[in-house]
Amino acid sequence: MNEPVIEARDLNLTFETNDGPVHALKDVNLTIGKGDFVSFIGPSGCGKTTFLRVIAGLEEATGGSVTVNGKSPDEARRSRAYGYVFQAAGLYPWRTIAGNVKLPLEIMGFDRAEQARRVQKVLDLVDLAGFEKKFPWQLSGGMQQRASIARALAFDADILLMDEPFGALDEIVRDHLNEQLLELWARTEKTIGFVTHSIPEAVYLSTRIVVMSPRPGRITDVIESPLPRERPLDIRDSKEFIEVAHRVREGLRAGHDDE
Amino acid sequence: MKSVVPILTVVAGILMIWYGAAVWLNAQWTYDQAARAGIEVGFGDVVRDAMVQDRPVIPAPHQVAVELYDTVIDKNITSRRSLVYHGWITVSATLLGFVFGTGLGILLAVGIVHNRAMDMSVMPWAIASQTIPILAIAPMIIVVLNSVGIQGIVPKAIISAYLSFFPVVVGMVAGLRSPDVMQLDLMRTYHASRAQMFWKLRLPSSMPYLFTSLKVGIAASLVGAIVGELPTGAVSGLGARLLSGSYYGQTVQIWSALIAAAVVAAALVGLIGIAQRLTLRRMGMGQ
Known part of the structure; x- marks a missing residue:
């Protein structure tokens, strides 16, 4: 093993x-x-x-x-x-998709350039590039859950x-x-x-x-x-x-x- | 513009009831006068008279309208006879009291949500404070503050704040507690501090609750400011107009001041509504 x-x-x-x-x-x-x-x-x-x-x-x-x-x-x-993904996407309705993915990065104190770089990277990874500026309610349930996975991946645990x-x-x-x-x-x-x-x-x-x-x-x-x-x-x-x-x-x- | 027709219908209904009540309640005076003079009056005379009395029990709507036009449009706004002047005195106290009350309400709510002792102790007192009739406590606030040399707008603002902090506390406690367990757990998985949890989760979540409370709060503030003007025998402000109107039996003046207060309240609540829409839209939560 x-x-x-x-x-x-x-x-x-x-x-x-x-x-x-x-x-x-x-x-x-x-x-x-x-x-x-x-x-x-x-x-x-x-x-x-x-x-x-x-x-x-x-x-x-x-x-x-x-x-x-x-x-x-x-x-x-x-x-x-670790990154944790819950059953509900639980995105903040007042943040854009990029803003939501950025949330853990802000809390963990990454600098702005690094935040932007990582958000881009993980959104690419879950196939959500181009949706940065959308708000959660503009996305389907599946896309919201992908965004929540991106959020869990953003700090690279x-x-x-x-x-x-x-x-x-x-x-x-x-x-x-x-x-x-x-x-x-x-x-x-x-x-x-x-x-x-x-x-x-x-x-x-x-x-x-x-x-x-x-x-x-x-x-x-x-x-x-x-x-x-x-x-x-x-x-x-x-x-x-x-x-x-x-x-x-x-x-x-x-x-x-x-x- | 679909809402115009129902609104006009309601206004027309109110005016009809108002005119009806004016004729009904002002008739007695006409009958008394006629009896004293020993003459008979017909219904037509009663109606005609009810519209033009100097000190009617209920002034007819057009009398109030004329008084409002006279005191709002015709008078220079710096004149003591101008309702705009009096209105501004009251509005300034209202706004200051609203700022005090909202600030206090938010601080108390933050304390209640974050501190167990405050959670257990503050709310019963806040509720008790609202069960005391404001008319009873307002004179004491004014007297006590006067004795320490505070006069003018501040005592009125404090009475306003006394009424307006309460809806803000209640609304903000609910708002700050609105994030569900999952959202709080998510923050824990990031090892977020309490401050981060507050600024990034609790506060934004509470915004819709805050604005609803502010609408109630600003209307309560206006009531507080007017009540604060009554016991001082104030010479200016909408409260003073009500008071002097009742001293001298100037019912037309009282009703104009009441209408002015209602318009001011509607305008203030409307302004909060606009702020609410703009804020929530900026936060991506607008409809």
């Missing part, structure tokens, strides 16, 4: 709620290597988003340990080790964490964005953590697929994808693809039967 970037050891997270404690993550062990594209898939309540948030330092584990680049998630967040980024988009747009994301991953060699509840999306994108199940949230299977890194859309009709998808589905069903 490549050099490990994210490591979780016996990770536990319990939320205290009015109805008693909820075990959101139980004994999670996982290592993500540099340049991996890892998908987390499972039904709602399986802790996939929570796990991503723990990695990002937005939630704190109640037991076990996580390291990101060898540091605690909170230190990693402070050193701006090695890790990209994506929480169901295409969940709210229709399937045609989603296919297109999946293809573009793979291209982008190949060009930038980022390490990507990707939460989804779409089996084809997980299989198409990932080098590894982490199948999770709820109550308590845990990992039930980790599948190494046999698919090559180069993946045209029609790879989804291949035998290997269908086999992997089948195994994911079995894993999801097994997790469901435990209840």
Whole structure:
């Protein structure tokens, strides 16, 4: 395996709620290597988003340990080790597309010339050159989500964490964005953590697929994808693809039967 | 221009009701006068008389219009008889009070959003402050400030501010808290400081809320300035016109001052509306 970037050891997270404690993550062990594209898939309540948030330092584990680049998630967040893409694009309506992409750069104190250079570069990368001066409402949902990916890429963190980024988009747009994301991953060699509840999306994108199940949230299977890194859309009709998808589905069903 | 017809319809309706009320309420005086003189009057005489009384219970619209024309257009605006002069006195206090009140309101809202102690403590006091009748507190503000040597526009402005800070606090607290969890989390992933979160996220998000509050606030400011002119026995300002009108039974003067106040309020709210449209359009949020 490549050099490990994210490591979780016996990770536990319990939320205290009015109805008693909820075990959101139980004994999670996982290592993500540099340049991996890892998908987390499972039904709602399986802790996939929570796990991503723990990695990002937005939630704190109640037991076990996580390291990101060898540091605690909170230190990693402070050193701006990752870009995070949420389910909604969440662009600021009062900023243009370029202004939105510039936001993290302003916060992180890049100088103006560098800001402009990076905005141009990442907008090219997500195929949004020419839309700098548009406001978010002038763009389609898919384009807005691409702009939000550009925003996460702008400060060039090695890790990209994506929480169901295409969940709210229709399937045609989603296919297109999946293809573009793979291209982008190949060009930038980022390490990507990707939460989804779409089996084809997980299989198409990932080098590894982490199948999770709820109550308590845990990992039930980790599948190494046999698919090559180069993946045209029609790879989804291949035998290997269908086999992997089948195994994911079995894993999801097994997790469901435990209840 | 589609809105002109409904507006004119409403204006015509108001004028009809107004004339009707003038005839109805002014008739008694005519009947009393006639009884005293021992003569009979017909309905036509009552209507004719109701339009031209010197001190009617309700002046007819055209009497108010003539008075307004006389005191707004005909008089030199530096004259004490000019309604423009009095109007400006009140508007200047209104604007100063509006600036005080808005500033105070924004500062309190920023404190409430960023400081837990202020969050728990300030809002009940702000609400309590608005339950005290302003008519009760205005004379005391003026007396207290006068005793420390502050006179003129400032006490009136403070009464204005007392009324106008409240809608701004309420609106700005809502506005500064309007960014959702996701937007706040996004800022955390950038390790943004609280100041950056404020300037880059909370403040821009609050702009639509701010302007709505400002519209309420400036109207409240005008009420405050007029109320502030009443207990001092002020000699100038729209409040003074109302006061002297009621002293001398000059109902035409009172109604002209009321109409003038309404026009000023509409103009001030309209100006905020224009500022709102320009700002939001510049921010890409205009419709």
